[in-house]
Amino acid sequence: MKFLSAKEIYRRAGSRKGLPAWTYNSAELTELEMEQVFLRNWMFVAHVSDLPNSGDYQCFAMSNERAVVVRDQDGQVRAFHNVCRHRASRVVADDNGHCGKAFICPFHGWSYNLDGTLKNIPRANAFPEIDKSRFGLKPLDCEVWQGMIFVRFGGDGQSVAEIFSDAAEEIGLYRIQEMQPLEKPYQYNFDLDWKAVLDIDNEGYHVPVGHPELFDLVGGTYTDQPLKSGLFRSFGSFKDRKHKLQRNRDYVAALPAESYLPESHQQLWIYWGLFPGFVLTLFPDQIEIYQIYPTGHQQSVMAGVSYALPDDRPEMKKARELNRDINSDVGNEDIRLIEWAAAGMRSSAFDGALLSDLELGIATFQNRLREILPVVSLEDAPAEGSLRQVNERMLAQGRVAAVK
Ligand code: FES
Ligand SMILES: [Fe+2]
CATH class of the missing domain: 3.90.380.10 (Naphthalene 1,2-dioxygenase Alpha Subunit; Chain A, domain 1)
Structure with missing residues (x-):
């Protein structure tokens, strides 16, 4: 090492x-940290023993994002955005538990197989003809490393194993x-x-x-x-x-x-x-x-x-x-x-x-x-409403300096 x-x-x-000190008390910075740091890095959700059987699930929410991690019928651990494709309800009512062979949305009952594919729409004839394959739960990056399950809402950095x-x-x-x-x-x-x-x-x-x-x-x-x-x-x-x-x-x-x-x-x-x-x-x-x-x-x-x-x-x-x-x-x-x-x-x-x-x-x-977030190096907080822009500018300047 x-x-x-x-x-x-x-x-x-x-x-x-x-x-x-200002970096510890800035709503604008917290928003940017959430977006650029936490939603782009791996977050721990559960251990494999928390999901021993197929249909066992665990939810994790951060910022505006919601994940549900589930063990599917082949024993594989998968993660999805916990957002129903009908009108965005969460697809499981509890934070963890067992959902059987499918997620059944608690709002109007759309159901999803454990691999995320759309299974059934109640009173489907009230809807126009849709391509069901386009209405599955959206998958999330998920990695099981040494028994620990991580999800990532965005970004494309190294895998947990690489890190x-x-x-x-x-x-x-x-x-x-x-x-x-x-x-x-x-x-x-x-x-x-x-x-x-x-x-x-x-x-x-x-x-x-x-x-x-x-x-x-x-x-x-x-x-x-x-x-x-x-x-x-x-x-x-x-x-x-x-x-x-x-x-x-x-x-x-x-x-x-x-x-x-x-x-x-x-x-x-x-x-x-x-x-x-x-x-x-x-x-x-x-x-x-x-x-x-x-x-x-x-x-x-x-x-x-x-x-x-x-x-x-x-x-x-x-x-x-x-x-x-x-x-x-x-x-x-x-x-x-x-x-x-x-x-x-x-x-x-x-x-x-x-x-x-x-x-x-x-x-x-x-x-x-x-x-x-190079903006955190500034002695004083940028003027209200400009933090994101100032950070962008500093990042761009850093990239130019690196090329020179
Ligand atoms: S929001 Fe899920 S079925 Fe309507
Ligand atoms: Fe301590």
């Missing part, structure tokens, strides 16, 4: 200052495709810009002070590794550490000595991050997947879910419970820190951050955003 150095990451002038190629070997050790849901999914809604939520997640500098218990578990071993491929890896090890806190001692002691993982990974907590807001956390006892994305101006969501291999050993059960308790405290600590930092960034006293070599994740992520 090739890692980026601090020197490479901070080469861009001004990058140590982070993004200007994760540097991580495939390590992630493959965990046998994610064989896992089962462990805990109920959670969702936390923030009245904050999505970047304010993500910033805290993208660096380990805050661990010693912000997460005393996590720090007791992994200590100074916590390391961030931004990769040249755009992925981000962090890890902490509890191997040979003397833990002060009883809960950490109990967790480490509860982890069964016999593990399916190689020794190198039995005492690691690993976080794989994917731009813009996806994180896969690999623990020796389970995995957690979460993603952060905007739902509107100053509105964002952190949605997570955990999976594990079937294992009914009592000590594994205990380790999993303790892991959940530790991570739930870490999550609550993060929420408080996110809210404090975001409130401060709205203050007249805030004139930029100062990023360290221990916050490379934030800087890498911001560089990526600057490439897609």
